[in-house]
Amino acid sequence: MNDRTQEILHRYLDDQLSDVEFDEFQDILKEKPEFLSEFVKAAMLHDRLRGHFVAKSSLDQEESTRRDESNVQPKFVSSWHRNRSWINALIGGGIAVIAMISFTFWRGDDRKALGVQAELVRVIEASASQAIRAYRIDVERNEIGAARRHRDPNDNRPLKPPMDGAVLYVRGNDEFVLKRKTVDGKDFVLGCDGVQSWAVRPDGPVRASADLSRFNRDVPGHEFSMPLINIGEALTQLKEAFELNLMPNEYDENSSSDRQVRRLLVAVKKRGFPGPRRVEIEYFAESGELAQLRFVEMPYGPDRLTLRMTLIEAPSLPSNIFSHSAYHDTSRRVEIE
Amino acid sequence: MDSKLVQATRQWTLVQPVVSAYVGAIVRDFAMRDDVLQEVAVAVLESYDRFDPSKSFQSWALGIARNQIRAYLRDRSRDRLTFDEKVIANLADAFDQEASSVQPKLENLQDCLAKLDVKARQILELRYGKDLKPSAIASQLELVPNTVAKALQRIRDLLRKCIDRQAFGENWS
Numbered sequence: 001m002n003d004r005t006q007e008i009l010h011r012y013l014d015d016q017l018s019d020v021e022f023d024e025f026q027d028i029l030k031e032k033p034e035f036l037s038e039f040v041k042a043a044m045l046h047d048r049l050r051g052h053f054v055a056k057s058s059l060d061q062e063e064s065t066r067r068d069e070s071n072v073q074p075k076f077v078s079s080w081h082r083n084r085s086w087i088n089a090l091i092g093g094g095i096a097v098i099a100m101i102s103f104t105f106w107r108g109d110d111r112k113a114l115g116v117q118a119e120l121v122r123v124i125e126a127s128a129s130q131a132i133r134a135y136r137i138d139v140e141r142n143e144i145g146a147a148r149r150h151r152d153p154n155d156n157r158p159l160k161p162p163m164d165g166a167v168l169y170v171r172g173n174d175e176f177v178l179k180r181k182t183v184d185g186k187d188f189v190l191g192c193d194g195v196q197s198w199a200v201r202p203d204g205p206v207r208a209s210a211d212l213s214r215f216n217r218d219v220p221g222h223e224f225s226m227p228l229i230n231i232g233e234a235l236t237q238l239k240e241a242f243e244l245n246l247m248p249n250e251y252d253e254n255s256s257s258d259r260q261v262r263r264l265l266v267a268v269k270k271r272g273f274p275g276p277r278r279v280e281i282e283y284f285a286e287s288g289e290l291a292q293l294r295f296v297e298m299p300y301g302p303d304r305l306t307l308r309m310t311l312i313e314a315p316s317l318p319s320n321i322f323s324h325s326a327y328h329d330t331s332r333r334v335e336i337e
Numbered sequence: 338m339d340s341k342l343v344q345a346t347r348q349w350t351l352v353q354p355v356v357s358a359y360v361g362a363i364v365r366d367f368a369m370r371d372d373v374l375q376e377v378a379v380a381v382l383e384s385y386d387r388f389d390p391s392k393s394f395q396s397w398a399l400g401i402a403r404n405q406i407r408a409y410l411r412d413r414s415r416d417r418l419t420f421d422e423k424v425i426a427n428l429a430d431a432f433d434q435e436a437s438s439v440q441p442k443l444e445n446l447q448d449c450l451a452k453l454d455v456k457a458r459q460i461l462e463l464r465y466g467k468d469l470k471p472s473a474i475a476s477q478l479e480l481v482p483n484t485v486a487k488a489l490q491r492i493r494d495l496l497r498k499c500i501d502r503q504a505f506g507e508n509w510s
Contacts, residue, residue, distance in 0.1 A: 010490035014464070014471055015365045022418045029424050036431040039362065041439050043432075045497060047358035048443045050367060052450070053466035245505055247498065266505050278506045296506065 009039060013046050116244045119265060119288075120235060123281060126288035127231040132171045132321070133290075134314035137228070139164035141297075141306040161188040163220060163300075163307060169314065173232040174212070175322040178219065189327045190215050192229075198324035205333040206324050214337060220300045220307065221276075228309065231290065241275060242267035261285040275299075345385040349378060352395045354443075355436040356402050362428060363406055363420055367468050373409050377402045395436070399429045442504040449499035457492045464489060 008025050011017050017025060028035050139162070161180040169177045174194035182188050186202035198208040199215045207215070213227075221227045221234055228234065238244065247264040265281040276298035282291045293309040320326045324334070357374055364370045380401050388397055403425055410419050420428070450458065463474045471485040478485070 007490065010493065011486065013365075013493075014486060014489060016471060016486060017418065019418065026420060026424055029420075029427070036427060037435055039428075040358075040431045040435040041497070042493065043362035044355075044358040044436070044439050044443060045446075045493060045500075047361045048354070048446055049461060049465045049493075049496075050361070051354075051357070052446060053462060057466045247501070264502075266502060268505055280502070 005035060009042055013042065116246045116265070117239065119246055119263065120238060120244060120281075122288035123265070123283050123290060124232050124235045126283070127170075127235065127290060128172050129289070130172055132169055132314055132317060134312050135168045135170070135293075135309040136312050137163050137166040137168060137307055137309050139305055139307045142303055163305065167312075168229065168309065169317070169321060170229070170231060171322065173230050176229040177322055178229055187327070189324075190219070190229075191322055191324060191327075193322040196324075200324055200327045200332075205335045206328055207335050207337055208324060209337040211337075220298055220305055221295070228295075231293070234293075235281070237275070238267045238279060242269055242279065262291055341385065342382065345382050348394045349381055349398065352398050353378075354440060355395060355432055356398050358436075359399055359429060359432040360402055360406060362432075363425060364409065369409070373402075373405055376409075377405045380405060393433070396433050399433055403429050442500045445500045445503035446496065448503060449496050452499060453492065453495070457488070457495075460485065460488055461492060 005028055008017070008021060008028070011021065012025055029039065142164075161182045163180065166178060166180040168179075172194075175192060177189060177191040180188045182202060184202070187200070188202060189200040191198055191200075192212050194212075196208050196210060197212045197214045197216075198206060200206050209215070216227050216229065219227045219229050245266045245268070247266060261284070262282055263285045265283070267279040267281065269275050269277055276295040278296040280292075280294040280296070282293075283289060284291055289311075291311050294307070296306050297304045298307065318326055353374075356377060357370070360373050360377065361367075361370045364373050377398070381398050384401070388394065406425060407422070413419070450461075453461070459478070460474060463469045463477060464471075469477070471489065472482040474480075475482040475485045
C-alpha cells in the first residue's frame with residue numbers, strides 16, 4: 001500500500017474525503033483486493049478504539065456518579081440505568097473476550113525466510129565494524145527472583161551493580177568497555193582490549209586475565225552465549241533458537257539528522273531453548289548498523305530483565321579506551337588471574 | 338431467557354466486534370453506527386430460528402448487517418458519499434475472511450495505548466471518546482486540522498505496529 005492509499009484510508013476513517021477522493025477510494029477498493037484486507041484491519045482497529053474510549057468514558061462517568069450519590073438519601077438510580085435493556089447490554093462497548101482464537105502464523109515461503117536470515121547476517125557483519133560505537137542500557141523491567149527476595153542476611157557478597165543507565169562501548173567483537181555505577185555512585189568498569197579482559201572496581205586491586213570471557217559472568221546474556229558485550233555473538237545465537245520476523249520499513253521521525261530508514265527484526269524464542277523471550281533488533285536499513293537492541297525477559301541470575309540498548313553518540317574517546325589503565329591511576333595494583 | 342435465546346446471545350457476543358467494525362466501515366458516523374448495529378442485533382436475535390447451524394454464524398450475521406446497512410442507506414439517499422452495493426458485499430466477505438486473524442491481536446490494544454505519549458492519547462480521547470473530527474480537535478488543541486489528521490494516521494500506524502509486535506511475541510513464548 002503506498003503513501004497515497006494509506007492517507008486516503010485514514011482520511012476516510014475520519015470522514016475527511018471530498019467527493020472526488022471518495023470515488024477514488026471506492027475505485028481502489030474495487031480494483032485492489034489487497035487493499036480490502038488493509039481496510040479491514042484498519043477498520044477493526046478504528047472500531048476497537050471507539051469501543052475502548054466509550055467504555056472508558058462510561059466508567060469514568062459511573063465512578064463520578066457513584067461518588068456524587070454516595071451520601072444522598074434515598075438511593076437514586078438514574079433513569080439511564082433503569083431503562084437499559086438487555087439488547088443495549090449486548091451492544092455496549094467492552095465485550096469480554098469469551099475465548100482466545102488460536103491462529104497459525106503464515107510462515108512465509110523459503111525465499112522470505114532466506115531474506116530474513118540474510119538481513120540478520122547483514123546486521124551481524126555490521127556489528128564487526130572497527131568503528132567504536134556506544135550504547136546506553138536501560139532496564140525497563142526487572143522481575144526480582146525469589147532467591148534474591150529471600151537473600152540470606154549473612155551473605156556478604158556485594159550485589160551486582162545495576163545495569164540500568166550503564167554505557168557500553170564496543171569495537172568489533174573483541175573489544176568492549178561496560179561502565180556502570182554502584183549503588184554508592186562509584187564507577188564499576190569491565191572491559192577487554194582483545195588481549196586481556198579486566199575489571200576495575202571502586203576499590204581493591206584491578207583484576208585482569210588472558211581469558212577474554214573471565215568477567216562475563218556479570219553481564220546479562222552470558223548464561224546462554226548471548227552476552228551484551230559481544231553483539232555479534234549474541235545475534236548469531238538467534239539463528240538457531242529463535243523464530244525471525246522482519247517488520248516493514250519505518251522512518252525515524254525523531255532523528256535530528258537526515259531521515260534514515262530503519263528496519264525491525266523480531267526474534268521470538270522457540271520452546272525448549274534458553275534465553276530471553278523475545279529480542280527486537282532495530283537497525284539502519286542501508287548500513288545494517290544497529291540502532292537499538294531490546295531483550296524481553298532475559299534471565300539474569302535469579303532475575304528476569306527487560307532491557308534496551310540504544311545507540312548513542314560517542315564522545316571523543318581516549319586512544320586507550322579499551323585498556324584498564326584508562327580507568328585507574330598507576331598506584332592501583334593489578335592482579336592477573 | 339430461554340435456551341435458544343441464550344445460545345443466540347452467546348453467538349452474537351462472539352461475532353459482535355466483527356459486525357460492529359463492518360458496519361462502522363460503511364456508516365462512518367459513530368452514533369448512526371450504534372443505531373444500525375442495534376437494528377442488526379435485534380434482527381439477528383429475532384430471526385435466529387432461520388439460522389442454519391451447519392453454516393458460519395459470523396457469515397450469516399454479516400449478511401443481516403448488509404441488509405440493515407442497505408435499508409439505512411436507502412433512507413439517506415441524499416448522502417452521496419456511500420459505497421455502492423458491490424463494495425458493501427465485497428467488504429462483508431473481506432471482514433468474514435480476515436476477522437479471525439485480526440481480532441486476537443486487538444487484545445493487545447490496551448498495552449499499546451499505555452505506550453503512547455500524553456498528547457497522542459489526548460487526541461485519541463477527543464476523536465473516539467468525544468466523537469470529534471480533526472477540525473474540531475484542532476480548534477480545541479490550537480492546532481492546524483491537517484496536523485491533527487496526520488497525527489491520527491501516525492498514531493494508528495504506531496498502534497498497528499505495536500499490536501503486531503505483541504502478537505508475534507505471544508504466539509511463540
